[in-house]
Amino acid sequence: MTYLRTSRSASGLVLLVLVSIVALIPRSAATDARVPLLDLEAYRGKVVVVDFWASWCEPCRRSFPWLDAMQRKYGEDGLVVIGVNEDNASEDAAAFLKAVPVSFRIVRDEDGALAREFDLLAMPSSYVIGRDGELAIRHLGFKSAKLGEYEETLRHLLEPGMAGNDSAR
Amino acid sequence: MSARTAKRAFVVTFVMMLGTACTSMGVEPWERDVLAKDRMKLVTDSVEAGLDDHIYFSKEASSGGRGFGGGGCGCN
Amino acid sequence: MSKKTTGNIAKGLATATCTLLGTAAAAPVSAEEQPEWEFDTALLFYGEDAGRVQDLSLNIFARRLFADERILSVGLAVDSLTGATPSGAVPQNEVQTFTRPSGESVYSVGSGELPLDDTFLDTRYALTAGWQQPLGRDYKASAGVSFSTEYDYTHIGTNFGLSRDFNKRNTTVSLGLALARDELDPVGGAPVPLSAMADVGMISGRDSSTSKDVADLLLGVTQVINERLLVQFNYSLSTASGYLNDPYKILSIVDPISGEAVGRTPAPGLEGPLHEYRFESRPDKRTKHSLFGQGKYWLGGKVLDLSYRFMTDDWGIDSHTLDTKLNLPMGETSYLEPHVRLYTQSEADFYRVSLLDGEAMPLFASADYRLGSFNAVTAGLKYGWQTGSGHDVAVRLEYYRQDGDIPSDQLTGNQDSASLYPGLNAVIFNISYGFGK
Numbered sequence: 241m242t243y244l245r246t247s248r249s250a251s252g253l254v255l256l257v258l259v260s261i262v263a264l265i266p267r268s269a270a271t272d273a274r275v276p277l278l279d280l281e282a283y284r285g286k287v288v289v290v291d292f293w294a295s296w297c298e299p300c301r302r303s304f305p306w307l308d309a310m311q312r313k314y315g316e317d318g319l320v321v322i323g324v325n326e327d328n329a330s331e332d333a334a335a336f337l338k339a340v341p342v343s344f345r346i347v348r349d350e351d352g353a354l355a356r357e358f359d360l361l362a363m364p365s366s367y368v369i370g371r372d373g374e375l376a377i378r379h380l381g382f383k384s385a386k387l388g389e390y391e392e393t394l395r396h397l398l399e400p401g402m403a404g405n406d407s408a409r
Numbered sequence: 410m411s412a413r414t415a416k417r418a419f420v421v422t423f424v425m426m427l428g429t430a431c432t433s434m435g436v437e438p439w440e441r442d443v444l445a446k447d448r449m450k451l452v453t454d455s456v457e458a459g460l461d462d463h464i465y466f467s468k469e470a471s472s473g474g475r476g477f478g479g480g481g482c483g484c485n
Numbered sequence: 486m487s488k489k490t491t492g493n494i495a496k497g498l499a500t501a502t503c504t505l506l507g508t509a510a511a512a513p514v515s516a517e518e519q520p521e522w523e524f525d526t527a528l529l530f531y532g533e534d535a536g537r538v539q540d541l542s543l544n545i546f547a548r549r550l551f552a553d554e555r556i557l558s559v560g561l562a563v564d565s566l567t568g569a570t571p572s573g574a575v576p577q578n579e580v581q582t583f584t585r586p587s588g589e590s591v592y593s594v595g596s597g598e599l600p601l602d603d604t605f606l607d608t609r610y611a612l613t614a615g616w617q618q619p620l621g622r623d624y625k626a627s628a629g630v631s632f633s634t635e636y637d638y639t640h641i642g643t644n645f646g647l648s649r650d651f652n653k654r655n656t657t658v659s660l661g662l663a664l665a666r667d668e669l670d671p672v673g674g675a676p677v678p679l680s681a682m683a684d685v686g687m688i689s690g691r692d693s694s695t696s697k698d699v700a701d702l703l704l705g706v707t708q709v710i711n712e713r714l715l716v717q718f719n720y721s722l723s724t725a726s727g728y729l730n731d732p733y734k735i736l737s738i739v740d741p742i743s744g745e746a747v748g749r750t751p752a753p754g755l756e757g758p759l760h761e762y763r764f765e766s767r768p769d770k771r772t773k774h775s776l777f778g779q780g781k782y783w784l785g786g787k788v789l790d791l792s793y794r795f796m797t798d799d800w801g802i803d804s805h806t807l808d809t810k811l812n813l814p815m816g817e818t819s820y821l822e823p824h825v826r827l828y829t830q831s832e833a834d835f836y837r838v839s840l841l842d843g844e845a846m847p848l849f850a851s852a853d854y855r856l857g858s859f860n861a862v863t864a865g866l867k868y869g870w871q872t873g874s875g876h877d878v879a880v881r882l883e884y885y886r887q888d889g890d891i892p893s894d895q896l897t898g899n900q901d902s903a904s905l906y907p908g909l910n911a912v913i914f915n916i917s918y919g920f921g922k
Contacts, residue, residue: 292439296442296445297445297482299485349439352437352439352440355438355439356437360439361438362483362484362485362653363438363482364484365438381484384553434652434709434710434711435653435656435709435710435711436655436712437653441709443713444709444715446783448812448820449783454879455525457915457917459544459560460529460542460544460915465828468885468887469804469828469861470796470798470804470830470833470855471773471775471802471804471828471830472723473701473703473775474719474775474777474806475792476659476661476703476705477648477659477661478625478646478648478659478705478707479656479705479707479715480715480717483654485619
């Protein structure tokens with residue numbers, strides 16, 4: 241009898257210890273319902289270009305005016321360009337934007353968390369997400385020779401929801 | 410271990426270290442802000458480097474050695 | 486970003502970059518135009534003391550940037566050289582007379598003076614051109630040509646380069662190849678090696694022109710260590726074959742006991758040398774190996790540049806070069822850059838201070854101090870700034886000094902290394918101006 245009581249209280253004690261240990265383990269962020277770094281869900285139904293840039297990235301001086309032109313040209317057809325800035329100092333980003341002003345949304349990614357999430361392999365890079373929320377294409381670098389190709393990708397993705405759906409445009 | 414074997418072992422270890430180290434060393438593409446600066450280029454003034462090379466080539470028995478490529482912002 | 490989108494991105498990445506569209510492209514919106522031309526110009530003055538070499542050099546280097554990292558570069562350099570270099574003969578306590586390389590007249594140096602050969606006034610023109618472009622995402626290729634000419638020397642060369650990036654551009658492996666053909670047309674022709682310096686008008690048996698071929702191979706690795714440190718390691722191989730002598734350099738023949746130059750009498754009615762001299766002789770092949778390492782380190786705004794080069798060749802010369810610069814920003818637009826370079830080399834196997842009277846003539850011999858053993862130091866300061874219009878200006882002042890290190894077994898009789906070794910003291914002054922960047 242004594243044995244049964246002891247074993248029950250012993251196992252109770254062990255259980256208590258185990259539960260406290262589990263309760264005290266720091267939870268990794270992934271298991272929490274957290275605020276997303278970039279809320280792309282809000283843009284579902286639109287074509288989103290997520291472009292990673294920095295003030296020290298020379299090709300970005302060429303890509304920005306082009307991205308801005310794309311935003312203006314296809315904005316009403318549902319194109320959203322988001323520039324994710326990787327500068328450590330916001331003054332550098334501000335100076336760049338003063339020299340190369342754009343009308344699209346700029347997001348700061350100071351600690352590189354967004355870059356890591358997107359598995360950024362090169363600067364600059366742009367990730368084009370279709371109206372269905374799926375990644376359609378990733379461009380590494382910005383090549384002047386491929387401008388036609390880049391624009392054609394956007395037109396192709398924008399087509400389903402375009403105003404008037406005039407594919408002959 | 411003879412001196413020759415020790416020397417070989419050192420060279421092999423060093424090369425292996427270099428090989429394995431190179432695959433894990435470095436920075437992420439978005440962390441190259443300092444490396445992108447002009448002052449961090451391996452040769453900051455190529456005209457000056459050429460002038461100096463020519464002087465030392467004329468006055469000494471050695472020349473060259475410097476290379477090209479690498480570093481910088483790694484863009485495009 | 487929702488977990489679903491993250492997961493989709495991960496899946497999408499595997500195939501997305503391969504998506505290509507076959508439809509005809511609409512007229513593309515062009516990217517912003519870049520400044521097309523970049524220029525770097527420099528004016529350099531190099532001056533040695535005691536009537537020796539002075540060089541004034543003007544350099545212009547231009548780069549034309551095309552779309553997508555394609556670059557055309559062109560360079561022009563004009564050098565005006567004056568002054569004299571040590572001929573290799575040793576100073577004596579009496580007047581020495583030498584026949585000029587042209588064989589048409591003589592020149593003399595006083596007692597105790599270092600014999601200098603002043604046939605060295607000329608203007609040199611050099612031209613370079615190169616093209617560089619990426620090949621795909623990971624490779625960069627370059628090719629170029631070089632040409633230079635002066636009154637007794639013509640150079641023509643070509644170079645190729647290929648580099649490949651690894652590990653998200655943290656590692657770059659480079660391969661370089663340079664080939665050159667140089668033609669020498671020495672004044673008076675190329676003297677027969679180890680032949681005696683003759684009287685005026687008695688030059689014979691000489692080739693009017695000679696040539697040499699040079700091939701250089703470079704293998705390099707550049708590695709990003711961390712955000713602030715970049716290193717490079719290179720191995721170079723250089724082979725030269727053909728006429729490698731300096732046609733104007735000589736050796737004195739000295740008495741094996743006293744170390745004094747052996748006298749001679751010119752032929753009756755002719756002017757000529759009053760002592761015995763022989764023209765130098767070098768092997769017709771040379772192979773050099775170099776190992777080079779460099780690091781650039783960012784110290785919170787300052788940049789430290791440290792490099793080391795080891796060179797060894799089959800002429801028996803070993804050299805070590807240690808070079809360091811510290812770039813110190815001064816305010817927003819200017820900088821100060823102190824520079825120190827330490828150099829040491831050991832002598833060539835066939836380097837001789839002088840030849841001994843009565844000994845069997847060696848196969849190769851040269852008294853050219855540039856093949857001897859010496860230590861050298863360069864110390865300098867550079868100050869640079871950016872003008873209001875964004876142009877880069879810099880001024881640099883450096884002092885270069887060579888001190889001989891002649892081993893005592895090279896000395897004969899009364900010879901003493903202090904008066905024998907020419908040594909060198911030179912000033913380098915350089916103004917640079919860059920614009921278009």
